Amino acid sequence: MLKLNLETEDNTIEYSIPNGWDEVTINQYQELMKLKDMDYNNIELYIRIITILSDIDRDMVEDIPASDFKSITDALSFTQELITSNEIKESIILNEEEYFLKKDFDNLTLGEQASIEILMKKYDSKLELAIKELLCIFLRKKKENGKLEKFKTSFMERSELFGEVYIGDIYQLFLFF
């Protein structure tokens, strides 16, 4: 993460800005994707990108000195590039629980495949909108015997939690879709 100190009238606040896709959460990625269809000029676009990725209030972003703004936009230029990641992670830890990626597509059940297709249809095949919910099918805890838990429709309730997964950690999985 890139550290950023912003001065307010009273004090200095430290913010963090992602350095690459491996530090951008799915929730943030989905917000960024919404900007794709908007016709913003470069400055407006980067104000919105900074707001999404740093949680800095828009008012404060607008107060960033021009020289700092330039270095921040340079650091965020990765958002204009395709997501790259070396390999799919084996597991991800969220709320102190480990979730393992089910990567073997040939072992999907009829129920899992049906859920995938229903989700893709729900989001008009827009993968970026479906990712959080698709992860409910692909991220599983391990049982005591070391096997992945069997899919249940109640797993779909985990989608909000999976919004905090870094997009760079799992994106390769979705290149197969």
Place this chain on the structure above:
Amino acid sequence: MKWKESLILRYEGLFDNKIKEEKENKFSSINGRSKIDEGFNWHQIVYKLIRELNTTETKAYKMNYISVLNWLSFFKQKEEVEQGNRIQTK
């Protein structure tokens, strides 16, 4: 190759039929309900598995998807052969 594309190639006969059915379904509201709504596609598959394999809905959903596609291909070919035999005996 993408997962769905590879399945469509491997089970061309099954998916060809599905595409044709989807086109026909578009006319179902005009001509009255002669086809089941597209939203019930998965139910049709499960219904067929329950009938043909004498299984339950829960067990059908737990079946391996590739295995399901193999069974559906088999059912389709079996129906074609039986239909051909019926025409010949008439």
